[in-house]
Amino acid sequence: MATDWQSGRRRIVITGIGAVSAFGVGHDALWQGLCTGESRLGPIHAFDASGLRSNLAGELPEGFSARDFVPKSYRKGVKVMARDIELAVAAALCAVQHAGWMTPAIDAEAPPTYPPNRVGCQIGAGLIAPELPELASAFVTAAEGKHFSYEQWGEVGMNNLTPLWMLKYLPNMLACHVTILHNAQGPSNTITCAEASGVLSIGESMRVIERGDADAAIAGGVESKVNPTWLLRLDLMKRLAHTDGHSTGANLVRPYDPKAPGTLVGEGGGILALEEAQAALNRGASPVAALLGFGAGHEPQGFDRSPTGAGLAGAIRAALRDANCQAQEIDAILPQACGCPASDGAELEALRAVFGPRLSQIPLVTLAPNLGDLGAGAGAMAVAVGATCLREQALPARIHHGSPESGLLVGPSASETRTLNKVLVCTGSIGGQCGALILARAA
Amino acid sequence: MSNASVGADARTRGRRRIVMTGMGWVTPLGGDVDTVWERLVAGASAIGLITRFQAETFPTNFGAEVKQFDLNEHGPFAELAGLPDETTGRSARFALAAAARAMQQAGLGAPGAAPTAGIDPERMGVYLGAGEGTPDFDACTATCLEAWSGEHRTLDMHVWAQQAYARMEQTKELEQEPYLPVTQIARHFGARGPSFNCMTACAASTQSVGEAVEIIRRDDADIMIAGGSHTMLHPFGMTGFIRLTAMSKRRDAPATAARPFDQTRDGFVMGEGAGVVILEELSHALARGAKPLVEVVGYGSSADAYRITDIQPEGLGAIAAMRSALAQAGIDPAAVGEDGRPLVHYISAHGTGTKENDAIETKAVRGVFGDNASRVPFSSVKSMLGHLIQAAGAVELMTCVQAIRTGFLPPTMNLHNPDPACDLDYVPNRARDMRDANGASRVHVAMSNGFGFGGQNDTLVIRRFDA
Numbered sequence: 022m023a024t025d026w027q028s029g030r031r032r033i034v035i036t037g038i039g040a041v042s043a044f045g046v047g048h049d050a051l052w053q054g055l056c057t058g059e060s061r062l063g064p065i066h067a068f069d070a071s072g073l074r075s076n077l078a079g080e081l082p083e084g085f086s087a088r089d090f091v092p093k094s095y096r097k098g099v100k101v102m103a104r105d106i107e108l109a110v111a112a113a114l115c116a117v118q119h120a121g122w123m124t125p126a127i128d129a130e131a132p133p134t135y136p137p138n139r140v141g142c143q144i145g146a147g148l149i150a151p152e153l154p155e156l157a158s159a160f161v162t163a164a165e166g167k168h169f170s171y172e173q174w175g176e177v178g179m180n181n182l183t184p185l186w187m188l189k190y191l192p193n194m195l196a197c198h199v200t201i202l203h204n205a206q207g208p209s210n211t212i213t214c215a216e217a218s219g220v221l222s223i224g225e226s227m228r229v230i231e232r233g234d235a236d237a238a239i240a241g242g243v244e245s246k247v248n249p250t251w252l253l254r255l256d257l258m259k260r261l262a263h264t265d266g267h268s269t270g271a272n273l274v275r276p277y278d279p280k281a282p283g284t285l286v287g288e289g290g291g292i293l294a295l296e297e298a299q300a301a302l303n304r305g306a307s308p309v310a311a312l313l314g315f316g317a318g319h320e321p322q323g324f325d326r327s328p329t330g331a332g333l334a335g336a337i338r339a340a341l342r343d344a345n346c347q348a349q350e351i352d353a354i355l356p357q358a359c360g361c362p363a364s365d366g367a368e369l370e371a372l373r374a375v376f377g378p379r380l381s382q383i384p385l386v387t388l389a390p391n392l393g394d395l396g397a398g399a400g401a402m403a404v405a406v407g408a409t410c411l412r413e414q415a416l417p418a419r420i421h422h423g424s425p426e427s428g429l430l431v432g433p434s435a436s437e438t439r440t441l442n443k444v445l446v447c448t449g450s451i452g453g454q455c456g457a458l459i460l461a462r463a464a
Numbered sequence: 465m466s467n468a469s470v471g472a473d474a475r476t477r478g479r480r481r482i483v484m485t486g487m488g489w490v491t492p493l494g495g496d497v498d499t500v501w502e503r504l505v506a507g508a509s510a511i512g513l514i515t516r517f518q519a520e521t522f523p524t525n526f527g528a529e530v531k532q533f534d535l536n537e538h539g540p541f542a543e544l545a546g547l548p549d550e551t552t553g554r555s556a557r558f559a560l561a562a563a564a565r566a567m568q569q570a571g572l573g574a575p576g577a578a579p580t581a582g583i584d585p586e587r588m589g590v591y592l593g594a595g596e597g598t599p600d601f602d603a604c605t606a607t608c609l610e611a612w613s614g615e616h617r618t619l620d621m622h623v624w625a626q627q628a629y630a631r632m633e634q635t636k637e638l639e640q641e642p643y644l645p646v647t648q649i650a651r652h653f654g655a656r657g658p659s660f661n662c663m664t665a666c667a668a669s670t671q672s673v674g675e676a677v678e679i680i681r682r683d684d685a686d687i688m689i690a691g692g693s694h695t696m697l698h699p700f701g702m703t704g705f706i707r708l709t710a711m712s713k714r715r716d717a718p719a720t721a722a723r724p725f726d727q728t729r730d731g732f733v734m735g736e737g738a739g740v741v742i743l744e745e746l747s748h749a750l751a752r753g754a755k756p757l758v759e760v761v762g763y764g765s766s767a768d769a770y771r772i773t774d775i776q777p778e779g780l781g782a783i784a785a786m787r788s789a790l791a792q793a794g795i796d797p798a799a800v801g802e803d804g805r806p807l808v809h810y811i812s813a814h815g816t817g818t819k820e821n822d823a824i825e826t827k828a829v830r831g832v833f834g835d836n837a838s839r840v841p842f843s844s845v846k847s848m849l850g851h852l853i854q855a856a857g858a859v860e861l862m863t864c865v866q867a868i869r870t871g872f873l874p875p876t877m878n879l880h881n882p883d884p885a886c887d888l889d890y891v892p893n894r895a896r897d898m899r900d901a902n903g904a905s906r907v908h909v910a911m912s913n914g915f916g917f918g919g920q921n922d923t924l925v926i927r928r929f930d931a
Contacts, residue, residue: 154618
């Protein structure tokens with residue numbers, strides 16, 4: 022459906038990558054970790070998870086503090102950041118540093134690289150789980166024994182929550198803190214479509230720059246599912262592997278294995294610095310990769326029936342059309358591949374429908390066995406890794422301890438150098454929203 | 465480096481025109497578009513004491529509840545209609561009901577029916593700004609209290625897990641997911657195109673409509689089902705806003721507690737509901753014989769990048785969003801038309817009734833319209849409906865459509881004490897008849913503002929449809 026927008030189309034490049042994951046903060050730590058083929062799925066440290074049936078996760082290494090990623094003047098702001106927000110703030114700073122942008126968070130005095138109103142911010146997020154000890158210590162002030170009293174809660178109990186309590190947990194606070202820290206005053210959005218959030222956010226960001234509403238953007242997705250509420254919720258939704266007797270999750274998370282027991286949670290995600298290609302060139306930036314095409318679609322069956330993969334296939338085809346590229350040109354795929362047989366199966370149907378028999382020759386880079394399911398952070402993390410693959414002309418090691426369906430290049434295999442011109446990142450989601458991005462080697 | 469003027473060029477090049485072909489809502493004043501509109505024009509209040517949970521002792525114990533809501537009235541959702549709210553989510557049910565009315569008006573069929581002939585499901589998407597669903601407050605308090613260790617003054621997480629497995633339910637947990645209304649709409653109406661949900665607080669469904677328009681403009685879809693739904697009339701929602709001191713505490717006079725722009729205003733009043741509109745590329749709509757209600761001509765989005773709690777005091781973010789939307793619409797806010805009037809005939813205010821919002825929004829409208837500002841009627845239906853949070857933007861956009869279609873401007877009720885900081889024409893206390901001698905509407909262009917906590921700002925501009 023060629024229309025006039027194609028003639029004067031503005032192109033978008035990735036110039037900075039910020040990644041936060043169980044390998045730590047920064048994309049170097051991530052890439053090195055992935056190349057060694059290490060899984061970081063281990064026992065949870067943040068709280069006593071012994072009562073949960075799934076209690077291995079991909080947690081950030083201990084010692085992370087968001088205070089290290091904000092200017093001194095903003096340290097008070099960290100008090101109103103839930104974990105998801107803290108991780109987003111760290112990832113955004115890394116992306117902006119990597120791109121070599123000047124923003125107030127880097128240097129409050131220096132002139133900014135872009136006028137503030139030309140910088141957008143699209144960061145996908147999940148529902149942020151409340152910190153239970155904080156809530157519980159307020160609830161007990163409105164209880165008679167174990168019985169909660171609404172009457173007392175209204176009279177006194179709720180006053181024991183800090184006035185800004187709710188702001189710690191609003192999903193748009195990831196983007197809001199990031200816009201404040203980097204003075205990004207352009208269009209800003211918070212997309213909340215579970216695992217598809219990151220890819221959809223980066224796609225929307227791309228469109229915002231393409232249509233001229235911004236020249237640069239901070240875009241991606243971040244979430245932490247390493248908390249009791251999410252572990253419980255996902256277990257009730259039958260998404261999680263039960264971990265009895267296991268001390269590492271590497272052999273539990275098994276993408277495309279029909280007998281896989283489910284996934285394990287992780288935390289983190291990716292945030293990218295995006296720029297209009299000519300603007301990046303003019304300032305002498307060296308792009309990590311180009312964003313060539315984006316497509317979105319919806320899986321018609323949705324969350325509680327068997328998905329068919331039609332929605333994801335539609336999204337991938339739309340992205341290929343948008344990139345003006347053929348399926349044969351895709352050199353590697355970074356799918357969601359979380360290890361839940363139902364969604365993995367649908368994903369495979371979609372990939373088979375688009376790529377046909379050639380699928381067996383395309384490496385599938387899966388990150389869940391290393392990092393766990395990052396929720397809203399997953400797709401953006403895959404974009405961060407895919408862009409790095411294109412820059413390094415290499416694939417990381419791929420770990421797999423199960424029996425994937427035959428004819429798939431999912432590993433196990435060591436890291437390898439490889440000619441990569443275009444890669445596909447695609448994710449479906451538990452609610453049916455699907456997104457796909459085509460990334461290309463920087464010119 | 466490119467600049468704003470390049471942006472404006474890129475946005476108008478080869479433009480596809482987008483019209484609205486259907487709309488539906490669920491509001492505290494009812495679910496039928498015309499009935500609710502009559503009530504708004506009459507200045508009715510939907511605000512009363514909260515009945516959905518025990519809120520008697522809450523500092524704010526009132527709100528605008530959707531009452532006697534029956535999904536059956538809105539379409540044959542056979543598999544859902546008989547189920548209680550808790551199994552599908554109150555917010556998702558509001559969204560489905562609003563979507564059913566909107567799809568019916570657009571001539572796009574009923575829920576569950578085969579897709580309308582000639583409609584390509586992959587070219588029909590959904591973009592909502594739906595809020596999170598209703599949290600399971602009782603399970604949350606019970607699990608926490610059972611697991612509380614008085615001795616250690618903290619939670620025993622092992623006990624908590626045992627309690628949580630026993631008390632938390634899959635459906636109630638799933639219901640909280642914000643994408644669920646999108647999932648439900650896509651399923652029941654067979655949409656397989658681009659599908660998104662955004663959460664930019666009170667700006668969400670202004671933004672979702674704006675981004676949906678851009679998706680069609682970009683040729684990524686022909687039809688978008690867009691809008692928002694939300695309810696925060698639950699203990700967590702009320703607690704959160706009470707602690708932020710954002711809500712009115714006028715317990716002695718709930719019906720008149722929402723007082724946007726009045727000097728005695730003391731915060732917003734919580735509402736709930738949904739608004740869904742059908743957006744469609746013009747030639748697509750005309751080819752299938754659909755009747756455009758209005759054309760969507762401008763969308764602007766910005767971030768304050770100021771503070772998480774406060775609005776930028778000069779309203780710079782709001783000004784940027786309004787200016788961007790007007791620029792896209794090709795409207796000069798300083799100009800007047802042949803009839804001597806400013807080119808925007810009505811603004812639906814964000815107008816929450818908080819001290820801060822109303823004064824700064826007034827300042828921002830002045831900043832955009834200059835000397836014209838006092839001549840542009842500017843009212844807040846939140847004075848009657850309460851604040852529908854993430855659903856507010858779409859519902860208020862629909863009031864703009866109704867103003868254009870009927871020629872009446874809804875009033876800002878409860879505005880009796882002028883505030884020197886709020887000195888524009890808020891259409892106080894009585895609807896305004898803007899029809900000419902022949903009874904034709906003189907409201908041709910209207911604008912709707914949505915500003916979110918955290919500083920995300922969005923503005924939409926719509927115009928009477930002229931072929």
